[in-house]
Amino acid sequence: MTNAMIEPAPVPAIYAKVNEIRKKVGRIAKNGIGPQTQGSYKFLAIDDILEAVKPLEDEAGIISYPLNHSVTFHYNTAADKNDGRVPRENVQGLVDFVFRYVAAEDGSFIDVSVPGEGIDSQDKATRKAVTQAQKIANILLYNIITGEQDPDGQDGGAEAQTTPAASNSTQRTVEKARNAGTSADQKKIVAYIGKDEEKRAKVNELHKKFKESGLAADKVNEKIVAELGL
Numbered sequence: 001m002t003n004a005m006i007e008p009a010p011v012p013a014i015y016a017k018v019n020e021i022r023k024k025v026g027r028i029a030k031n032g033i034g035p036q037t038q039g040s041y042k043f044l045a046i047d048d049i050l051e052a053v054k055p056l057e058d059e060a061g062i063i064s065y066p067l068n069h070s071v072t073f074h075y076n077t078a079a080d081k082n083d084g085r086v087p088r089e090n091v092q093g094l095v096d097f098v099f100r101y102v103a104a105e106d107g108s109f110i111d112v113s114v115p116g117e118g119i120d121s122q123d124k125a126t127r128k129a130v131t132q133a134q135k136i137a138n139i140l141l142y143n144i145i146t147g148e149q150d151p152d153g154q155d156g157g158a159e160a161q162t163t164p165a166a167s168n169s170t171q172r173t174v175e176k177a178r179n180a181g182t183s184a185d186q187k188k189i190v191a192y193i194g195k196d197e198e199k200r201a202k203v204n205e206l207h208k209k210f211k212e213s214g215l216a217a218d219k220v221n222e223k224i225v226a227e228l229g230l
Helices: 015-025 045-062 124-142 167-178 184-193 197-212 217-228
Strands: 062-076 090-103 108-118
Touching: 015 045, 015 062, 015 090, 045 062, 045 124, 062 124, 090 124, 108 124, 108 184, 184 197, 184 217, 197 217
Parallel strands: none
Antiparallel strands: 062 090, 090 108
């Protein structure tokens, strides 16, 4: 009686291909520049990631695409509470995506499940969330070094409100400049609202009403103050 040889199952091609891309992709710098009004911060742009990854995927014969997703929305009328402006409604889009990376050679694949979050006052919340999810999927799969600050290195607790003297000085300077550009009517509105969400909603309704009537922004605030008897 002869013993049949059992051939080991072939290793799915996707693993070796992803490993090769990890070796080649290297570090991707944060070349994106955020709005000047938000400090012109640097961020890792999706195009920079795709320009680095796509040629390597083409060379390796990897096809990537979103497999499925879910989207939820939250509406926040308490945006920009402390900057002296009349609150506006923001849309927060939260997505859960599964991106599939397939080796064309044998059809083997790896699925990467990632979240994404985007906030916008107009119609781009979902787009921002999807873009973020795609960036995270590529960063995780290919172990891309980005230079992003490690969240574990940031204190998100109550102590985070305490800053060194130099930082406090800078913070006071920023606050002073911010208040200098805030009208007396805006300050009255912000003081009136405080942390009362019902008052915030009422102000938003009045703001919308007077804005739609064609009043200029400064006149809108003046009208709100008069309406509320502030």
